[in-house]
Amino acid sequence: xxxxxxxxxxxxxxxxxxxxxxxxxxxxxxxxxxxxxxxxxxxxxxxxxxxxxxxxxxxxxxxxxxxxxxxxxxxxxxxxx
Numbered sequence: 001x002x003x004x005x006x007x008x009x010x011x012x013x014x015x016x017x018x019x020x021x022x023x024x025x026x027x028x029x030x031x032x033x034x035x036x037x038x039x040x041x042x043x044x045x046x047x048x049x050x051x052x053x054x055x056x057x058x059x060x061x062x063x064x065x066x067x068x069x070x071x072x073x074x075x076x077x078x079x080x081x
Contacts, residue, residue, distance in 0.1 A: 002064055006078035010055040016066065016073065020044040024068035026052070028077065031061050 001015045014026065021043055028037035036057065041050070057079045065074040 002075045002077055005075075006080040007055075007057075008079075008081050010057075011051060011053045012055065012064075012077060014050040014052065014064065014066070015048070016044060016071075017046070018071070019046045020066070020068055020071050022068060022070070024066055024071060026050060027065045027067065028052075028055070028057075029063050029065070031063065036062070 001017070003013055003015075005012070023040060023042055024044065025038060025040045027035060029035050037052065037055065039052075044050070059079050059081055062077045062079065063074055064077050065072075
């Protein structure tokens with residue numbers, strides 16, 4: 001789950017429906033594939049949340065991805081300020 005979506009500020013929250021053990025990466029890319037955010041984490045519990053703050057994204061659509069050796073999740077984020 002990714003919220004708020006659409007986002008109107010520089011913060012979004014990510015919550016997965018499953019735990020992720022080991023290192024994983026959260027990436028945000030434009031629809032054309034340009035990476036605008038990347039951060040690595042060590043583990044993620046089923047009830048954990050990740051707040052991504054300080055984003056200065058222009059209005060538009062983006063792909064938010066969570067990638068690890070066991071998980072490959074993505075969702076579209078709409079920014080409408």
